[in-house]
Amino acid sequence: MLTPIRTLRTLGFRQGTLSPFRQLSSIATPPKKIVIPQNCISILRPSFRTKTQLQWIPVKYKSSTSQSKIGTQHNRSTFNPKTPNPSLGVGLSRLIKLVKPESKLLVGALICLLITSSVTMMLPLIIGKIVDTASSSKSAESEEGSEKKAEFNKIWGFDPVQFYTGVTLVFLTGAISNFGRIYLLRSVGERLVARLRSRLYSKILSQDSYFFDVGPTKNGMKIGDLLSRLASDTQIISRTLSGNISDGARAAISGCVGVSMMCYVSWKLTLCMSMIFPPLIVMSLFYGRRIKQLSRSIQEHIGSMSKVAEEKLNGIKTIQSFGQQRLVVSEYNNEIRNLFRTSMYEGKLSGIFYGGNSFIGNMTIVGLLLVGTNLISKGQLTIGDLSSFMLYATFTGSSVFGLGNFYTELMKGIGAAERIFELSDSENRITTTLGKKVDSTHGAIKFENVDFRYPSRPQTQIFQDLNLTINKGENVCFVGPSGSGKSTISQLLLRFYDPINGKVTFNSHDIRDLNLNFHRSKLGYVPQDPQLFTGTIRDNIVFGKSDYTEEELQRAIELSNSADFINSFPQKLDTPLGSSAGGAQLSGGQRQRVALARALIRNPDILILDEATSALDSYSEKVVMSNLKILSREKECTIISIAHRLSTIRNSSRIIVFNDQGHVVEDGSFAVLIANPASELNKLLKSHDLM
Numbered sequence: 001m002l003t004p005i006r007t008l009r010t011l012g013f014r015q016g017t018l019s020p021f022r023q024l025s026s027i028a029t030p031p032k033k034i035v036i037p038q039n040c041i042s043i044l045r046p047s048f049r050t051k052t053q054l055q056w057i058p059v060k061y062k063s064s065t066s067q068s069k070i071g072t073q074h075n076r077s078t079f080n081p082k083t084p085n086p087s088l089g090v091g092l093s094r095l096i097k098l099v100k101p102e103s104k105l106l107v108g109a110l111i112c113l114l115i116t117s118s119v120t121m122m123l124p125l126i127i128g129k130i131v132d133t134a135s136s137s138k139s140a141e142s143e144e145g146s147e148k149k150a151e152f153n154k155i156w157g158f159d160p161v162q163f164y165t166g167v168t169l170v171f172l173t174g175a176i177s178n179f180g181r182i183y184l185l186r187s188v189g190e191r192l193v194a195r196l197r198s199r200l201y202s203k204i205l206s207q208d209s210y211f212f213d214v215g216p217t218k219n220g221m222k223i224g225d226l227l228s229r230l231a232s233d234t235q236i237i238s239r240t241l242s243g244n245i246s247d248g249a250r251a252a253i254s255g256c257v258g259v260s261m262m263c264y265v266s267w268k269l270t271l272c273m274s275m276i277f278p279p280l281i282v283m284s285l286f287y288g289r290r291i292k293q294l295s296r297s298i299q300e301h302i303g304s305m306s307k308v309a310e311e312k313l314n315g316i317k318t319i320q321s322f323g324q325q326r327l328v329v330s331e332y333n334n335e336i337r338n339l340f341r342t343s344m345y346e347g348k349l350s351g352i353f354y355g356g357n358s359f360i361g362n363m364t365i366v367g368l369l370l371v372g373t374n375l376i377s378k379g380q381l382t383i384g385d386l387s388s389f390m391l392y393a394t395f396t397g398s399s400v401f402g403l404g405n406f407y408t409e410l411m412k413g414i415g416a417a418e419r420i421f422e423l424s425d426s427e428n429r430i431t432t433t434l435g436k437k438v439d440s441t442h443g444a445i446k447f448e449n450v451d452f453r454y455p456s457r458p459q460t461q462i463f464q465d466l467n468l469t470i471n472k473g474e475n476v477c478f479v480g481p482s483g484s485g486k487s488t489i490s491q492l493l494l495r496f497y498d499p500i501n502g503k504v505t506f507n508s509h510d511i512r513d514l515n516l517n518f519h520r521s522k523l524g525y526v527p528q529d530p531q532l533f534t535g536t537i538r539d540n541i542v543f544g545k546s547d548y549t550e551e552e553l554q555r556a557i558e559l560s561n562s563a564d565f566i567n568s569f570p571q572k573l574d575t576p577l578g579s580s581a582g583g584a585q586l587s588g589g590q591r592q593r594v595a596l597a598r599a600l601i602r603n604p605d606i607l608i609l610d611e612a613t614s615a616l617d618s619y620s621e622k623v624v625m626s627n628l629k630i631l632s633r634e635k636e637c638t639i640i641s642i643a644h645r646l647s648t649i650r651n652s653s654r655i656i657v658f659n660d661q662g663h664v665v666e667d668g669s670f671a672v673l674i675a676n677p678a679s680e681l682n683k684l685l686k687s688h689d690l691m
């Protein structure tokens with residue numbers, strides 16, 4: 001659903017169903033801006049200074065003053081790339097804010113965790129008491145009578161039956177709390193990931209063309225990368241904020257209780273054990289920092305891999321027709337290799353960290369046993385105390401390792417969150433929901449002194465000082481050589497881009513002041529290569545018009561001359577279609593007619609047809625064109641076509657001819673221009689062999 005994103009926007013697809021990206025945008029901290037020198041166009045690219053560290057650096061181009069102006073204009077206001085290593089505190093606080101709506105569930109889970117941990121931490125003490133009671137009652141058996149023996153059998157002042165019943169009840173409470181902890185944490189994680197994905201998707205759909213063309217990465221944001229952020233980064237964040245926070249809290253609780261209990265049992269042994277903490281903390285800090293960078297790098301590689309896969313799978317038939325499967329697989333393999341190398345590096349680092357940890361842990365246990373047995377021989381410690389201490393030491397040791405693990409997982413989460421924040425922080429240059437909802441835009445359309453260059457190619461001038469008026473109800477056709485800027489006219493009319501200078505007005509309203517969703521809902525746009533979505537023919541035609549009537553549907557089908565081919569299918573309007581990328585299961589001409597019906601059902605004030613009938617046979621095209629003429633007369637619908645074929649051009653009442661510099665070189669009625677052998681229209685048709 002990301003590929004045909006423009007189709008969605010053109011059809012005024014309301015994002016109302018998707019809640020606005022309130023939370024993520026609300027937590028956006030003021031982005032750090034990059035100072036762009038006058039002669040430098042701020043196309044930003046990631047650079048690998050170290051193997052894993054990403055850096056945004058401005059790329060300098062030799063450019064004229066005006067170019068540098070364009071560069072800064074396009075990029076500065078649209079993207080404010082974050083530095084990849086914002087301070088840990090900022091990253092952490094933003095990450096934690098994500099889980100705020102789930103704070104009640106999280107608190108519930110932490111209470112359950114507290115109970116579970118307390119129960120677990122009682123175990124060593126209970127074991128110690130049982131061991132000491134067993135050994136003291138054995139010695140009492142040989143020395144004292146049966147009354148004394150019963151007294152010795154008491155554990156913590158309780159009869160064995162009372163004691164073991166109490167222990168069972170405590171363990172049962174622990175088990176129930178454990179269930180609560182797991183269930184509540186899962187709930188936190190799933191809610192978080194669902195909310196993040198929905199908001200992120202909504203944010204992506206609201207992005208403008210600048211986002212997809214130029215940033216936040218060098219080549220613009222690619223769909224595969226976005227998909228990986230949606231699927232994988234959100235999952236990592238969810239895991240960090242649910243399971244990992246719980247593990248961290250458990251480790252902290254166990255660690256604190258463990259150390260206190262160890263001090264209570266034997267402060268001398270505790271002192272011995274505390275010597276391992278400083279090296280462990282230093283190792284964890286170093287490892288955590290590296291893991292954060294590596295995690296981000298791994299996510300970047302997964303993004304690139306998804307990007308390559310998505311792009312190539314979209315063009316699978318082209319690849320197969322050129323027999324280039326091996327080349328494409330090797331390109332994908334390169335991405336796999338990059339990911340593999342980084343993951344293996346992470347594996348090596350993890351191996352060293354955990355191997356080192358377990359070595360230190362095992363040596364500590366042996367050391368503690370040596371010191372402990374020494375203390376027993378001096379009568380300063382009982383066997384039960386040593387058993388308890390060793391169990392507490394094991395718990396505490398694993399808690400310290402657990403804290404290290406918590407830290408590294410947290411770093412991974414921050415790494416993934418940075419990629420999500422990169423999206424949430426990108427400011428839209430063109431917003432679709434702000435601005436006036438003006439009903440009276442159906443009037444003359446004017447391009448006033450319009451200068452335009454695409455943001456991804458700011459060196460290439462498309463229009464310079466373009467002035468043009470299209471009157472209400474006119475049927476205008478733009479013609480010109482390929483690349484002269486005809487389709488760019490439609491991009492500006494739909495406000496996918498803003499002119500660099502000058503303005504586009506609809507009935508004297510500057511397009512920049514209009515609510516774009518509302519404005520676009522009054523336009524019908526059929527692009528050169530229309531996108532269809534998975535669903536039935538009916539779903540595709542009524543897309544964006546949920547309140548359609550059967551009469552409107554039939555009229556749209558009739559106007560687009562689609563009735564014959566739709567009725568020839570056994571399931572008629574309910575015939576299932578694939579997405580355009582995966583194979584629409586329709587011919588090119590049928591696809592264009594479905595797209596035309598989709599535009600017409602909205603009863604538009606202005607219809608923009610960008611070579612919308614290029615795949616139709618001449619008979620179908622004639623029928624469609626004469627239907628559109630009727631529509632234009634009846635409703636004063638303004639029709640703006642972009643065409644190469646004479647059959648399409650001759651159906652328009654006014655022809656505007658562009659040269660390859662994007663200048664209007666001729667403007668007049670078809671009859672007058674075609675009658676003049678020296679006209680630019682005739683020259684163009686002759687030179688392109690279109691007559």
Ligand SMILES: Nc1ncnc2c1ncn2[C@@H]1O[C@H](COP(=O)(O)OP(=O)(O)OP(=O)(O)O)[C@@H](O)[C@H]1O
Pocket residue numbers: 213454455456457462480481482483484485486487488489
């Ligand atoms: N998104 C874009 N980013 C950068 N350059 C673009 C973009 N879209 C189009 N261009 C460039 O802008 C110029 C005008 O393109 P446009 O699509 O308006 O031409 P056109 O007259 O409609 O061509 P055709 O008749 O072949 O469809 C071309 O040089 C093209 O390469």
